[in-house]
Amino acid sequence: MSQTTVVTAAKEPSLWGGGRSPYNVSYGKMMTWFFLLSDALTFGAFLISYGTTRFFSAVWPDANEVFKAFPFLGEHEVPLLFVSLMTFILIMSSVTMVLAVHAGHYGDKKKVAFWLLWTIIGGICFLSCQAWEWTHLHGECGGLWGSFTDVNTPVEQFRRFFGHKSLPFVDAHPLIAMQSTHNFFNYFFTITGFHGGHVTSGVIFNILILVNTVNGVYERRGHYEMVEKIGLYWHFVDLVWVFVFTCFYLL
Amino acid sequence: MSTHHNQDSVQHYYEGDQSKLYSGIMQHHTDINSEESKGQVKRIWKIFWILLVITVVEVIMGMFFSHSMPKGLVNFFFLALTLLKAGYIVAVFMHLGDEFKGFIVTVLIPLVLFVWFIIAFLADGGFWLHMNTDSPARQTIEHVAK
Numbered sequence: 123m124s125q126t127t128v129v130t131a132a133k134e135p136s137l138w139g140g141g142r143s144p145y146n147v148s149y150g151k152m153m154t155w156f157f158l159l160s161d162a163l164t165f166g167a168f169l170i171s172y173g174t175t176r177f178f179s180a181v182w183p184d185a186n187e188v189f190k191a192f193p194f195l196g197e198h199e200v201p202l203l204f205v206s207l208m209t210f211i212l213i214m215s216s217v218t219m220v221l222a223v224h225a226g227h228y229g230d231k232k233k234v235a236f237w238l239l240w241t242i243i244g245g246i247c248f249l250s251c252q253a254w255e256w257t258h259l260h261g262e263c264g265g266l267w268g269s270f271t272d273v274n275t276p277v278e279q280f281r282r283f284f285g286h287k288s289l290p291f292v293d294a295h296p297l298i299a300m301q302s303t304h305n306f307f308n309y310f311f312t313i314t315g316f317h318g319g320h321v322t323s324g325v326i327f328n329i330l331i332l333v334n335t336v337n338g339v340y341e342r343r344g345h346y347e348m349v350e351k352i353g354l355y356w357h358f359v360d361l362v363w364v365f366v367f368t369c370f371y372l373l
Numbered sequence: 374m375s376t377h378h379n380q381d382s383v384q385h386y387y388e389g390d391q392s393k394l395y396s397g398i399m400q401h402h403t404d405i406n407s408e409e410s411k412g413q414v415k416r417i418w419k420i421f422w423i424l425l426v427i428t429v430v431e432v433i434m435g436m437f438f439s440h441s442m443p444k445g446l447v448n449f450f451f452l453a454l455t456l457l458k459a460g461y462i463v464a465v466f467m468h469l470g471d472e473f474k475g476f477i478v479t480v481l482i483p484l485v486l487f488v489w490f491i492i493a494f495l496a497d498g499g500f501w502l503h504m505n506t507d508s509p510a511r512q513t514i515e516h517v518a519k
Contacts (some may be wrong), residue, residue: 155480166487170494177498180506186436206432213428217421218443220466228405285440357466361459368455368511372435373448 130262133255149215154351162321165362167272168316169369172309183294183357189308191258205371208251209363213243216360223353224348231335236350241356245325252318258306260311268309270304271299272304310370320359327352420465427454 130261138144145152176182186201193204222237258268263269277296280303284292294301331340331352338345383505404410439447464470469477504511 145473145479147472147476152476155476158479159483162484163486166490170487170490171506173491174494177495178501178505179378186439202435205430209428210425213421213424217417217467219419221414222412223468224417225405228410230405233405245377287440313430327496328451354467357462361462364455364462366460368451372431372439372451 129131131164136351138252148347151347151354152350154354156169158354159359165316165365167311168309168313169365172313172369175182175305179298179305180295181284181288181299182302183283183306184288187285187370188259188262188283189255193254202371204251204255205367208248209367210256211244211248211251212263212360212363215241216357218244219353219356223346223350224341226349229341229346231341233339234340234346235332235335238328238335238349241330242332244326245321245356249321252314252321256311256314259310263307267308268304269307270300273300275300313366317359317362321360324352324356324359327355330339416465418462424458424459427458430454 143149143152147155189205190199190201191204192200213255218237218261222234222241225233225237277293277299280300281289281292283303283306286298286301331348334340334348335346340348431451434450435449469480
């Protein structure tokens, strides 16, 4: 087989004749996809378990009541504004990541480094927002996991997390409402914590590939596929946030 | 000399770093200022604006309409918009839309399991609530217990 036929064969999605990947993707990239698939199942299991608990609860905290604080605004109530800012930051960092991947396709070292740097900054901004939100909710609940377990807790401490339609039920059955509040915050800290862990490792990966890019590792290798693979991971983290955002803040 | 010793031959890539074959570096991607490249960047920013607008619509619905509209309808919109956002991220940002059809199917088919997971678990949660609150069985048990 001459060299030219091999090159042509690698481009055409015709019958597979061996000698190349049938899907035209490298081993590493394909395995990145399968890793992300397994990670999607993990996050899916978390969110479905959250949904199940919510379905068997007679009453559930209202996101508009729980998430209405914003840094430096004090007592002003701005439901969902802060989480919208977080979502915007993460979408933005996804765009800068895909621009870095794009620059990698063209072997443009400077632009890859430039966009990776912005992606890292976006990731750190998102994590800072999450740290603020956790600190705020820590103050609201008096803890992270395992809050609202004492049966003598006065109803006022968790009544403010519920929408006005639920309040008659909350007042009639404070213990059921307290159990729901307890479940809500446990799931919230577990799932956003697991997601935040992914963002943290994504930022670390991005820093590593930024250092490699600047040092010319990928230039010598002849391609920027590592940027592409880390990019897949980063977009996946953004993707998970899209679902976390819907499940916790909207539905 | 045989092609094995030619650094630029395709054979060399097969025996060494295969990623070179598939990473687009051999598909004449050289000039980042070319029209093709500019078109791709334009598409990325277009998707960004779509994602932003969808998110803003979701937040506005969540803030102002979630209590005045039927809950089922609002949730349907939220889920539809979420899936739309996810689709754009996966197809364009993760470039899955540019892969071979066989690969797209390979990645997406296992996710069909979620359809069953979600239906089964949520239905179980709802049934548990029913059994625990307003089912006749519960009232009988409470009656017996008294």
